[in-house]
Amino acid sequence: xxxxxxxxxxxxxxxxxxxxxxxxxxxxxxxxxxxxxxxxxxxxxxxxxxxxxxxxxxxxxxxxxxxxxxxxxxxxxxxxxxxxxxxxxxxxxxxxxxxxxxxxxxxxxxxxxxxxxxxxxxxxxxxxxxxxxxxxxxxxxxxxxxxxxxxxxxxxxxxxxxxxxxxxxxxxxxxxxxxxxxxxxxxxxxxxxxxxxxxxxxxxxxxxxxxxxxxxxxxxxxxxxxxxxxxxxxxxxxxxxxxxxxxxxxxxxxxxxxxxxxxxxxxxxxxxxxxxxxxxxxxxxxxxxxxxxxxxxxxxxxxxxxxxxxxxxxxxxxxxxxxxxxxxxxxxxxxxxxxxxxxxxxxxxxxxxxxxxxxxxxxxxxxxxxxxxxxxxxxxxxxxxxxxxxxxxxxxxxxxxxxxxxxxxxxxxxxxxxxxxxxxxxxxxxxxxxxxxxxxxxxxxxxxxxxxxxxxxxxxxxxxxxxxxxxxxxxxxxxxxxxxxxxxxxxx
Amino acid sequence: xxxxxxxxxxxxxxxxxxxxxxxxxxxxxxxxxxxxxxxxxxxxxxxxxxxxxxxxxxxxxxxxxxxxxxxxxxxxxxxxxxxxxxxxxxxxxxxxxxxxxxxxxxxxxxxxxxxxxxxxxxxxxxxxxxxxxxxxxxxxxxxxxxxxxxxxxxxxxxxxxxxxxxxxxxxxxxxxxxxxxxxxxxxxxxxxxxxxxxxxxxxxxxxxxxxxxxxxxxxxxxxxxxxxxxxxxxxxxxxxxxxxxxxxxxxxxxxxxxxxxxxxxxxxxxxxxxxxxxxxxxxxxxxxxxxxxxxxxxxxxxxxxxxxxxxxxxxxx
Numbered sequence: 001x002x003x004x005x006x007x008x009x010x011x012x013x014x015x016x017x018x019x020x021x022x023x024x025x026x027x028x029x030x031x032x033x034x035x036x037x038x039x040x041x042x043x044x045x046x047x048x049x050x051x052x053x054x055x056x057x058x059x060x061x062x063x064x065x066x067x068x069x070x071x072x073x074x075x076x077x078x079x080x081x082x083x084x085x086x087x088x089x090x091x092x093x094x095x096x097x098x099x100x101x102x103x104x105x106x107x108x109x110x111x112x113x114x115x116x117x118x119x120x121x122x123x124x125x126x127x128x129x130x131x132x133x134x135x136x137x138x139x140x141x142x143x144x145x146x147x148x149x150x151x152x153x154x155x156x157x158x159x160x161x162x163x164x165x166x167x168x169x170x171x172x173x174x175x176x177x178x179x180x181x182x183x184x185x186x187x188x189x190x191x192x193x194x195x196x197x198x199x200x201x202x203x204x205x206x207x208x209x210x211x212x213x214x215x216x217x218x219x220x221x222x223x224x225x226x227x228x229x230x231x232x233x234x235x236x237x238x239x240x241x242x243x244x245x246x247x248x249x250x251x252x253x254x255x256x257x258x259x260x261x262x263x264x265x266x267x268x269x270x271x272x273x274x275x276x277x278x279x280x281x282x283x284x285x286x287x288x289x290x291x292x293x294x295x296x297x298x299x300x301x302x303x304x305x306x307x308x309x310x311x312x313x314x315x316x317x318x319x320x321x322x323x324x325x326x327x328x329x330x331x332x333x334x335x336x337x338x339x340x341x342x343x344x345x346x347x348x349x350x351x352x353x354x355x356x357x358x359x360x361x362x363x364x365x366x367x368x369x370x371x372x373x374x375x376x377x378x379x380x381x382x383x384x385x386x387x388x389x390x391x392x393x394x395x396x397x398x399x400x401x402x403x404x405x406x407x408x409x410x411x412x413x414x415x416x417x418x419x420x421x422x423x424x425x426x427x428x429x430x431x432x433x434x435x436x437x438x439x440x441x442x443x444x445x446x447x448x449x450x451x452x453x454x455x456x457x458x459x460x461x462x463x464x465x466x467x468x469x470x471x472x473x474x475x476x477x478x479x480x481x482x483x484x485x486x487x488x489x490x491x492x
Numbered sequence: 493x494x495x496x497x498x499x500x501x502x503x504x505x506x507x508x509x510x511x512x513x514x515x516x517x518x519x520x521x522x523x524x525x526x527x528x529x530x531x532x533x534x535x536x537x538x539x540x541x542x543x544x545x546x547x548x549x550x551x552x553x554x555x556x557x558x559x560x561x562x563x564x565x566x567x568x569x570x571x572x573x574x575x576x577x578x579x580x581x582x583x584x585x586x587x588x589x590x591x592x593x594x595x596x597x598x599x600x601x602x603x604x605x606x607x608x609x610x611x612x613x614x615x616x617x618x619x620x621x622x623x624x625x626x627x628x629x630x631x632x633x634x635x636x637x638x639x640x641x642x643x644x645x646x647x648x649x650x651x652x653x654x655x656x657x658x659x660x661x662x663x664x665x666x667x668x669x670x671x672x673x674x675x676x677x678x679x680x681x682x683x684x685x686x687x688x689x690x691x692x693x694x695x696x697x698x699x700x701x702x703x704x705x706x707x708x709x710x711x712x713x714x715x716x717x718x719x720x721x722x723x724x725x726x727x728x729x730x731x732x733x734x735x736x737x738x739x740x741x742x743x744x745x746x747x748x749x750x751x752x753x754x755x756x757x758x759x760x761x762x763x764x765x766x767x768x769x770x771x772x773x774x775x776x777x778x779x780x781x782x783x784x785x786x787x788x789x790x791x792x793x794x795x796x797x798x799x800x801x802x803x804x805x806x807x808x809x
Contacts, residue, residue, distance in 0.1 A: 013550050013772040015764050020538035126536060285729045286526025329765050338538040435521045455523050 017331075020338045022125045027116045029202065032063040035071055035225065036208035038078035039218025045070040050227070052201055055122035056335050056344035056379040064201045067224035072193070072233040075222040079164040079191040080239055082219030087191050088161055096147035099187050101214040103140030109210065110137065113203055117175055118335045120202045122344030122380070123298050125336050132176050135460055139179035139478070142462035143187035146483060150188065153480050157489035161189030162265060163241035165486060166234040169204075170247045171197035171346050172301040172402075178204055180466075180477045181244050182221065188486040190242065191220045195234045198227040199347045232258075240264060244485065246303070249400075249426075249471050267475025267485045269303065269467055271400040272428030275421030276306030276457065277411075277443065280315045282433035283455065288322050291406070294431060294457040296330060296342050296384050300404040301350070303472070304429035306457055308397060310417050313410045320388060320408060327384050328371040342404060345380040354382055354403035361387050361396035366407070392423060400426070414439065418446045427469030431457045450476075498738045499702050512659035512699065519698055519733075522690035522726055531721035537761045544757070548792050551756045551784075552579060554774045555589040556614055556745065558782050559598075560621075560713065566601040568809075569594055573605030575809040580789050583796070589785065590774040591644060595620070596637045603641040614644035614679070618669060621683075621712035623648040627665045634672040644677040645669070646780075648712055651686045654696055662696075663703045670704030679745055679778075680705035684723045685715040693723055697730035707743035713780065718748025724759055728766040743771070747780025753791040756784055 032049060034041040046068030051060045067075070087095065106113065113136075114128035123132070150159040165185045169177035174196060185192050196204035204223050211221045224230055228251075235243050235255050242265045245255055249270040259266055276294050278287050294306030311319050335343030345351040362368060366387040375381040382404055390397050390407040397407045411417040421430055430449040432440055440454040450468045453459060460466065465481035467473060475485050504511040539547060557576045559568060573592050580586040591612035594602050602613045615637040618630035634645055647669050653661040670678050680700040684693050700708050708727055711718035724746045731742050744763070750756055756779055763777055771777055786806045793801050 011773060012769050013546055014769050015546060015550075015760070015772060016543060017537065017539060018541040018543040020540045130536065281521065283523035283526060284520040286523040286530070289526055289530050329768075338536070456525065 017339045019334075021334065021336045022115055022118070022338060024115060024119060024336065026112050027119070029062050029116070033065060033201070033205050033225070035065045035067050035075070036205065036221075036223040037071070037075045038222070039212060039216075041208070044068065045074070050198070052120060052199065054119050054379075055199070055346055056376070058378055058380075061120060062202060064205070064225045066226040067195075067230045067233070069233045072224055072230065072237055075193045075224050076164060076166070076234075076237045076239050078219035079193050079222055082217055083161075083163055083191040086217045087220050088189050092148035092150070092189070095187065095189060096144050098214060098216050099140055099144035099147060099183065102210060102216070103137050103144055105210045105214055106133070106137040106140060109206075110134075113175060113206060115336075116206060117203050118343070121171060121174060121200045122335050122346050124340040124343040126338055126340070127298060132173060135462070136175045136179040138462045139176075139183045143183035143482070146480075147187040150483065150487070153483055154487075154489065156492065158492050159188070159487045159489045162486060162488055163190060164239060165190045165192050165242040165244060166195075166237060166240035167192060167244045168195045168231040168234060168247065169197060171200040172298060172303070174200040175203045175207070177246050178207060180482070181246075182207075184477070184482045185242075185244075185486045186220065188483055190486050193222045193224060193234055193240070195224050195226065195231045201225040235259070242266075242486065244475075245269070252473060265485070267467075267477070268473035269475070269477060270428075270471060270473040271426055272303045272305065272468070272472050273308055273398070273400050273424045273426045274304055274306045274429040274431065274449065275308045275310050275417075275424075275447070276431040277310045277417045277421060277433065278312060278315070278319060279414075279432075279434035279436070279439065280312045281435045283435060284315070284319065284322065286455070287433040288319075288326050290431065290433060290455070290457040291323060292326055292330070295406045296404050297458050299342055299345055299382070301346055301402055302458065304451065304458065304466075305402075306429070306431050307401060307406060308421075308424075309406055309408045310411050310420055311408060312417075313412050316410045320386070323386065324369055324371075327369070327386065328373075330371065330373070330384050332373050332381065332384065333376055342384055345382050345403065348380055350402065351380040351382060354401055354405060357396055357399060357401045357403075358385060358405055361390070361394060361407070364391075364394045364396070366390045366394055366396060392420060398424065414443065418443065422446075422448045425471040428472035429453070496740060498740050499704060502737045503702055507660065507663065509658060509660040512663055513657065516659065516695040516699065519695050522694050524690050524722070527690055527722045527725055531725050531762060534761050534765060535721065535758050539757050539761070544791075545795055547757050547760050548753060548788050548795070549587060550772065551753065551760065551779065551788050552589060552792075553587045554778050555785055556591045556593040556747075556778045556780045557589045557785060558593040558713070558747070558780055560593070560595060560616060564595060564598055566598065569598045569601045570605045571809040573602055573611065575785070575807065576611045577606065577609045579785055580792070581807075583793070586789065586792060590778055593646065593780060596633060596640075599637050599640040599642050612643035613641065614646055615640075615642040616646045616712075618647035620646070620648055621714040623650060624652075627668055630665065631668050631672045634669050638673060638676045642676060644679060645673050646679040646681055646709060648681040648683055649696065649700065651683050654687065654692070654699070659699060663699055666700055666703035666705060677706045678704065679707035679709045681709045681712055681747075682727075683712055683715055684710050685717045690722060690726045693726050694730050697727050698734060701730070701734045701740070701742050705742060707745050707778070709745040709747055709780065711746075711748040713748035719746035719750055721758060721762060725762050725766060728763060732767055741770070741776065743776040743778070745778040745780055750779055750781050751783050751787065753784070753788045756788065
């Protein structure tokens with residue numbers, strides 16, 4: 001692009017960012033993984049394995065054991081032995097050291113873990129690197145700090161652990177959901193049998209390696225991979241004292257009915273259909289970023305995604321125009337590219353579910369907007385999508401899509417915003433954008449949601465509790481509240 | 493010379509301090525935490541290989557190579573102009589910068605030194621950097637530098653008047669300076685380091701654009717903080733809103749504190765993802781800088797030769 005001296009410099013630059021891929025060589029993936037039971041990897045008694053694939057390429061990454069009932073029996077028995085013989089009797093300060101050690105090892109291996117999280121799950125590497133991994137380590141550090149201070153967390157009672165925790169986690173934040181559950185469970189003195197999601201088991205297996213390298217006593221942390229059947233075996237096992245589940249409301253309901261009448265304590269973190277409310281006096285350009293982050297973060301595979309946008313009517317058109325323009329700058333594609341904003345849909349099943357719901361939105365008469373972006377030929381991808389002219393009764397306004405699809409409705413008064421926001425069986429999260437502080441408080445009082453974000457969205461912190469109202473579940477994870485899910489106590 | 497009616501079409505019929513105040517109050521507020529997060533996210537863009545090469549070329553073409561010191565001499569201006577025309581004597585493919593930016597007393601020398609080239613002469617005027625004199629005197633100075641042959645004028649707004657709410661004074665001064673400029677390009681410096689809040693930055697941006705600014709510019713370089721990414725983002729968003737409302741395109745110039753190619757690339761990313769391709773040209777975006785150019789040249793040399801060169805290989809002008 002030599003410019004001759006004397007010629008006016010005027011051409012504009014159409015600036016394409018050159019590919020900037022994170023290296024997949026940072027991780028070593030074994031061909032086949034066994035189950036992690038009693039401190040070592042073992043072959044499944046079921047003798048069954050299933051493949052886990054990279055959703056961005058559809059190529060297989062590894063074969064993973066499918067734990068059957070006998071395997072789950074072994075894992076629970078190992079967890080029980082470890083609980084009775086080692087972990088529960090151990091000095092709390094000693095337990096804390098193990099959890100701290102795991103936290104540090106996560107930090108040391110965070111680049112490798114981020115790459116594997118992206119390869120196995122499809123999320124953009126920049127999110128795995130900048131959001132997931134720092135939070136994962138943060139949760140372990142946070143709960144390690146509580147381990148020997150539980151009586152100060154809940155003054156006036158003598159806390160004690162519950163026993164063996166059976167934990168079933170989803171595929172959208174495989175490591176983070178592990179951290180939310182495993183860190184407080186271990187810190188409070190419980191032992192764990194973890195069932196990672198079928199499509200994203202690999203990082204949990206690396207965590208098993210880390211636990212072993214950290215010298216965590218055998219049986220304290222066990223990983224049984226598999227699908228729904230394995231999860232049901234963990235949840236239903238008679239020697240499990242505590243069940244923690246994050247996933248769909250349908251499965252959550254099954255679990256709760258299955259456990260009715262048992263001694264098990266349960267926490268459920270289920271679906272959501274969060275309202276994201278934009279008032280006319282909102283900082284509009286930052287609200288646009290909040291809305292984008294709210295629904296396109298992790299391809300919308302977020303239980304607290306701000307999937308229903310409620311915009312005050314007098315700014316609706318202007319806001320939607322701004323949103324469309326912003327959508328067109330999202331970079332969709334290879335999750336391993338450091339500049340990718342929206343990565344791959346986690347699985348073919350999920351892609352089909354999203355497609356079906358988007359088709360229903362079109363059938364019901366909503367207007368769709370998608371930016372003019374090119375999707376990769378292979379892998380599971382879906383364009384960032386907006387729907388306007390959405391009615392409360394449309395399926396896309398009612399059902400959790402769990403994908404990069406935003407339904408936009410309008411409102412005229414704060415009362416109407418609250419009514420529409422709460423008009424859902426879910427109640428996990430909500431967002432409010434306004435420059436008026438008093439209105440934020442007024443809204444937060446009335447929104448039936450476990451988390452209400454004000455002038456921001458999708459902000460997480462280990463010290464902040466998270467959980468739902470209504471059919472979004474019960475129990476809290478994170479913060480001091482998160483310990484309660486893994487404790488019982490005696491009055492002093 | 494009167495303003496294009498499109499510029500003032502978003503203002504009330506009678507332009508007074510109260511009517512300007514209500515106009516500025518209707519400008520969307522800025523959430524500082526959100527603006528900081530947005531630029532932090534954009535700063536993680538990974539710019540490699542061809543995209544970096546293209547960026548360095550464009551950054552060079554966007555630089556207003558600046559010297560604004562009491563000890564400036566005609567010789568120094570001549571040297572800097574030579575560098576502006578031919579930044580890298582060993583590499584003719586490196587383009588000229590956009591302009592040289594000097595004090596009014598150096599305009600004559602800069603005009604001579606850049607005659608017959610694409611490099612423009614920008615002069616700070618309006619009693620830069622304080623701008624604390626009567627409007628008449630500012631207009632007189634601007635008129636003089638235009639007559640001396642400056643292609644571009646960089647003026648600074650009356651921050652005191654803005655902060656005390658005398659919006660008409662600020663507006664009218666810019667308008668009168670623009671009248672004095674005629675076809676000469678007017679860059680209006682907001683001195684964002686003294687406006688402090690991003691809400692003020694956004695409102696001052698709109699005030700300057702309605703009053704006739706061809707470019708809005710962050711800083712004189714004499715006040716800290718000078719240009720920052722969040723301030724640049726808010727100014728670019730104001731430019732976008734102004735374009736939407738009036739159809740008038742306005743340029744942007746961050747100035748002061750941008751010293752490395754890496755910094756400049758971050759500004760370019762924010763520009764690219766806020767306003768897009770149409771602004772990715774020296775006609776609509778400039779960097780006000782002095783030391784930035786050498787770092788860019790070092791990066792270009794590195795990309796071409798595959799090795800780093802000592803700063804001693806690049807001239808200090």
